[in-house]
Amino acid sequence: MPRAGWLAALLAITAVRASAQDARTAARLAMVEEQLVRHGITDGATLRAMRTVPRHLFVPEDLRPLAYANRPLPIGSDQTISQPFIVAYMTAQLHLTPRSRVLEVGTGSGYQAAVLAEIAAEVYTIEIVAPLADSAAARLVRLGYGRVHTRTGDGYVGWPEAAPFDAVIVTAAAYSVPPPLVRQLRPGGRMVIPVGAAGAVQELMLVEKAADGRTTTRSLLPVRFVPLTGRR
16 A cells, blocks of 8 residues: 555544544543532542543443443453442542542452542552453553552452551442441541342442541441442
8 A cells, every 4th residue: 555545544543533432532521521510429529530541441342332331341250340420429429638548359350440549549459350350450550540559369358467548338238237447447537348149239338437437337228239249
C-alpha cells in the first residue's frame, strides 16, 4: 500500500477509536447523572471519582457495551463487579478525604479500588481468588493507580501490618463483622460491609468506631453480594 494509503488508514482507525472513547465518556457521565445523582448520591468526591474511572476497562471485553448500565456484571471465577450505584453508595458512606488510608476486602476486577484511589491517599486491597488478584493488580498498574497496594490472600484477617485504616470496605457478604477488621479500623473510622447468608438478601452495615474504641453498627439498606470466602 502506498504511503498515502497507510496514512489514510491510520487516520481512519484513530478517528474510530476517538469516537468510541467519546461515546464511552458520554455513557459514563450519563451514568453518574441518571443512576447516582437522581438516586440520592450527593458526595462531590464520590461523584468526581465515578465520572473519572473508566468502568468499561474493568469488565470483560464482551461485556463492555453494558459497562455503564446500573447492574452487576460477571468478571470470572463466580465473582461480579457491583452495580455503579452500590459502588458509589458504599464509597460515599466512608467519608473519605485526600489523606485517608483505606482497606478494601475483595478486589475483584479492581474497579472499586480505583474509585477509592481517586479520593484517598492510599488503598490496600485484598483478593482471595488468585487469578482475579493478579489481573486486577496488572490492570491497576497499567491504568496508573500506583497508590493502590494489592495482595492475594484471605481478607477476613485484613492487612495488619498496614493498619490502622481510616476506612474499611468489604465487597463480599460475611455472616458477621470480622473482628480483625474492626481492630484494624482507626478510632473515628468507618467500615461498610454486607452481612448475611450467601444467596439471601443481606444488610449493608455501617460500623463506626468512636475515639474510645467502642463501635456502633447500623443497617443502611438491603443488598445482595457474593459470599466472603476464606478460613472463616
